[in-house]
Amino acid sequence: MSDLTKLSLKAALDGMNKGDFTSLELTNAFLDKIDAQNPKLNAYTLVTHDHAREMAKASDARRAKGQVGALEGAPLGIKDLFATKGFRTAACSKILGEFKPEYESTVTSQLWRDGAIMLGKLNMDEFAMGSSNETSAFGNVINPWQIEKKLTPGGSSGGSASSVAADLCLGATATDTGGSIRQPAAFTGTVGIKPTYGRCSRWGIVAFASSLDQAGPITKNVEDCAIMLKSMCGYDAKDSTSLEANVPDFASFINKGVKGLKIGVPKEYRMDGMPEEINQLWENGIEWLKAEGAEIVNISLPHTKYALPTYYIVAPAEASSNLARYDGMRFGARVDGNDLNDTYEKTRAAGFGQEVQRRILIGTYVLSAGYYDAYYLKAQKVRARILQDFTDAFKVCDAILTPTAPSAAFPLGQKQDDPIQMYLNDVFTVTTNLAGLPGLSLPAGLSKDGLPLGLQIIGRALDEETIFSVAGTIEAAANFTAKP
Amino acid sequence: MSIAAEASEPVFTAFKTARPDQWVKGVTGDWEIIVGMEVHAQVAAKAKLFSGASAAYGGEPNSHVSFVDAGMPGMLPVINKYCVEQAVRTGLGLGAKINLWSRFDRKNYFYPDLPQGYQISQYLYPIVGQGVLEIESDDKSTIEVGIERIHLEQDAGKSVHDLDPNATYVDLNRSGCALMEIVSKPDIRSPEEAANYFKALRSLVRYLGTCDGNMDEGSMRADVNVSVRKPGGELGTRCEIKNVNSTKFVAMAVAYEARRQIEILEDGGTIDQETRLFDVKTGQTRTMRSKEDAHDYRYFPDPDLLPLVITQEFVDGIKATLPELPSDKRKRFIADYGLSAYDAGVLVADKEFSDYFEEAAKGTDAKMVNSWMTVELFGYLNKNGIEFTASPVSAQNLGGLVKLIQDGTINGKIAKDVFAKMIESGDDASTIVERDGLKQTTDTGAIEAAIDALMAQSPEKVDEAREKPKMLGWWVGQVMKSTGGKANPAIVNDILKRKLGIE
Amino acid sequence: MSVNEKDVRKIAKLARFAIADEKVPVMVDELNGILNWIEMLGEVNVDGVEPMTSVVAKDLPMREDEINDGFIQEQIVKNAPKSSHGFFIVPKSVE
């Protein structure tokens, strides 16, 4: 038998449907590969061998009875931000210690409902705060591309992206607060979508910044992405911000083409100092879409450059409050002090890494008495302006095409000492989080150094369908077949 | 989605001055007490404000707790519609403005019984705006206390400090229960008014059914803001006394705190703005925390929730089910039953009292029912420490007793004996009167015979009475005694007057 | 606006984490770097703009008043660093 781990999610599902192999065989192939590769990549923080095999056997048994879910038998990796009942969920922070939730996140329960298999928990930046996976309490994740160079897989969903790129799972869950699905997808040659805010339930996902957080999949290709997204999303009464929207068969839009679609190209995304190869990639994308009958429209998103500073007020503010519950009292690690306050302070100093501390400090500061109006309120108003930019743009176009990130994957350690340089990684992705819009990244070419580069497609709220049509067209034209 | 026009922030204006009888005497002259109250009333709901765990009092530690209430990672709040309705209902009961657009904010602070590290509350945009509550003042007159706002918020858990000398035990059963924080304007001017305000508010929420008012279980707690000033003068610095949980303690806390502040000011000192605790054992207040270590709560809109938008139809639907409110009932009792304002106030203070009264007064003398109820029945219950709801005399039976008095079957004196027997046996009045032969004698022949016999016994008293008509009372007493109390006093009076020749 | 060492200590206290003396000046520099960068928002005219707290264009959904959760004491305290008889045990904290 050929290497099953190299299959796409779709091909693997088809193979099991045809009886070519069982879920247990497939799962064992992945577990073997993880055991061999993970020590180098550090993509998994926990591999649930026994549980995975049990799930696979149960899946094969269901299949034998004719019960075949949409993801029946498919082994997936789960970002450590999703609560998995009985399995350590640490958000890759020391402060959660050996926390094993007694509940399962809505998104993962839907995957299991549809027959998927959990291989383990995936590494990430601590509490999803980072763009290089260097803030994890479990250590850096290595990008499987040019592994000897020790490049970042991006972040925060670095473990998800790295494991998908290295065939350590068929697909992975991820989350995106400022670009954490799309930037790592771009850095690893994988496909990732952050759906419309409210598409995926946030229930059971460790919160970073509640008004921005969205779950989504990272997969090997666009079709897999559509398949996995369909299982992940849907209305959940347990999340007050969940949308009661119909969940279409996203995959059915991939081959619809782009004829007659208006594709917006925002001038503000042509940034000074952006590598020429990124510009070229963008031009290629434009040409491919034109060739398939799309109309290219020049648009303006005038408040683009204010998106990152806005994000760095809103996200830390919400995070400072969301992370107050990590106090060593009811769960997680506690460092005993002389009294209550000393215990709080020692626990949180020891439990949170430097980037998390930095963001909690900023968030606390911008909400504190006397500064709220100047920072937080102002940021909320600029956020409204950013949304308005998109609302205006979508009056003249159906989807927007941009690069995903301003560079290819960079060496670990390169930007660690300069927070703002690190933050700039998300310059093209963060706008959609602020506006709540869906955005997908797919690989569209290689840099001169042979590293993958991604293009981003942004859609109207709840219009993932058009995004998949555009993505399908680009994927076909780009014919990106390179592997790490 | 429409945004509320403006945020509600407390407006402290146009203070009225206390009446001179409410002033407190100091060494340097008179002082005036200014009180405003924030009352936390737990919504009488089955489940919590943002989770489906039970809101019932008590229970095994951490049993009425969901993962949401324990602040577990990834847990999210979903609001309980019933709690929203009860806040609106309470607002309507206070004649307050209902805000169709309101919002939840997070109030951030650390404490072990606050699992999320923040309390979800309504800071800038509360669901209920300004209203008014009528209360009784020290001189029995009715005054109005302004209501600033009511907002919905989560309760915290409970810290138990006495199970272990070196540790605190935390029970989150109460964590997340829905509270209505009812904020008054600083319109209260004496310890009595403060107590009466708390009492009237309790009465109102119990009428409305929005809170059970059970103070022993902490269903109602008052934060009392007290300051003093020279009558009509500059406002003083206020201190907030936290979590006072009875009417009596509210009055004691205000009185103690006002006296404390006056003494400091008269000694040339200044008042520190601080949060204080009322110690029920000593009747004193003491510092809990000063302004220096005041929290910076970093309020901001809760991103897990959306604006709370209700419709006018929603409000009107609740309005249609409002019961008669205490203030309206009081007016009706005065007008329809001819009760004094005071008597009406006593009966209306508790819905059970007024329901009982109205049942007992059906088709009989309401004033007499009132006096039998408040004097005899309350007297008996108080003396024996019996809850009103456990009264051995039903409303119907009390009404029956009054009817017998009214139609002359028994007289007032016999009635007291009958009442005692009613308490003992639970039987109704006519059964007891029939059984024990207590019917009033209206047989004039029998009464005349009794009088004649008495007159023959004491001729000297007959003469005395003819000279001093005031003796009539003594004679009536003698006749009643000789008839075993059963003679109709009016008939006795008439015959005696005729026979003694008194006009 | 910028922060000094006193501010950083105050914020850290509010956020409840101990901050080593030698780390304070580093944090001051980092925070000021970020705050200076954020200052560019001052350029944006936001006159008449409603602050945006959520991107979800719907009102708050409400649930019925039903008890359908809780009674899971064991699971609630299962991950606690210290617990006994169903209580969480925390450092002595008397107000």
Ligand SMILES: [Mg+2]
């Ligand atoms: Mg208060």
Ligand SMILES: [Zn+2]
């Ligand atoms: Zn309160």
